[in-house]
Amino acid sequence: MSNPAPPRGILLDIEGTTSSISFVHDVMFPFAREHLDEFLDANWSREDVQRACEQIAADDGHASLKAWRDARGDAPAKDLVRAEVHRLMDGDAKATGLKALQGLIWHGGFHSGQLAAHVYPDVIPAIERWRDHDIDVRIYSSGSVTAQKLFFGHVAGVGDCLHLFSGHYDTAIGGKKDSGSYLSIAADWGLSPADIVFISDIAEELEAAQAAGFQVLASIRPGNSPLPPELNVTRIETFESILS
Numbered sequence: 001m002s003n004p005a006p007p008r009g010i011l012l013d014i015e016g017t018t019s020s021i022s023f024v025h026d027v028m029f030p031f032a033r034e035h036l037d038e039f040l041d042a043n044w045s046r047e048d049v050q051r052a053c054e055q056i057a058a059d060d061g062h063a064s065l066k067a068w069r070d071a072r073g074d075a076p077a078k079d080l081v082r083a084e085v086h087r088l089m090d091g092d093a094k095a096t097g098l099k100a101l102q103g104l105i106w107h108g109g110f111h112s113g114q115l116a117a118h119v120y121p122d123v124i125p126a127i128e129r130w131r132d133h134d135i136d137v138r139i140y141s142s143g144s145v146t147a148q149k150l151f152f153g154h155v156a157g158v159g160d161c162l163h164l165f166s167g168h169y170d171t172a173i174g175g176k177k178d179s180g181s182y183l184s185i186a187a188d189w190g191l192s193p194a195d196i197v198f199i200s201d202i203a204e205e206l207e208a209a210q211a212a213g214f215q216v217l218a219s220i221r222p223g224n225s226p227l228p229p230e231l232n233v234t235r236i237e238t239f240e241s242i243l244s
Contacts, residue, residue: 007135007197008196009138009195009197010130010135010136010197010199011139011198011199012137012138012199013139013176013199013219014143014151015201016202016219016221017199017201017221018119018120020221020223021221021223021224027115027118029102031106031109032089032101032106035105035108036105037082039104049101049104050065051100052097052101053065053077053101054097055096055097056084056095056097057081059095065080085101094142094171095171096144099143099147100146102143103146104146106147110151111154115154116154116155116157117150117151117152117154117156119152119156119158120239122238122239124155124164126239126240127165129243130242130243133243135243136191137164137165137166138189139165139167139168140169140170140173140176140181140185140198141170143170145168145169148168152164152165167188167189169181169188173185176200176202176205177204177205177208178208179208179212180212182198182209182212182214183212183213186213192213193213194214197215197242199216199218199219199236199239200216200218201227203218203231203233206218206231206233217235217236217242218231218233218234219236220235220237
């Protein structure tokens, strides 16, 4: 990496950067869809489930879950949530409430051993090397912080890797294509944007981080969508070359 000085922080995307898109789309998303009904039936009254459902209602423009139900002629709230989750998942939406509910469903899958996170083999050794250089490493993903911690707490063949990360951010801090989100992350981190490297596979995210003053690297992994050729960003196929 051709920086004048090592960064003080590295901010990582997950899907398409530390883990394959196929694992997220072909394993995690179908698991959430398959277990949605039984999860809602068994856990509807739980406080964290109700918070996620209230957020789903808010994401759809309603003042509350009750207001949403009233607007739909007293339709059962659980049915509204179920239908909205399917609609959002069909559109691969990055909605905060959806991600929160998915994270709660995945919790059972990871803890039961039904799910184990895929992470590229170069990722964990690289993060350990960065930390040896006193570089702080954090995650920024559209998936909820709960889901992020489940993911890195249950890495296939490795186990719990959460000790490698000093912080986690999700869309509660802002959208990943909004430069203001990266400024908020830098402020929370206590670092200058110029001291942070953001790594992602999405052009709009890289451009937003770059506009906020971050250093950026584009992740080129198998199965990722091609990046626009005019995107003026250094491309990497592995983490091995970063501070090697």
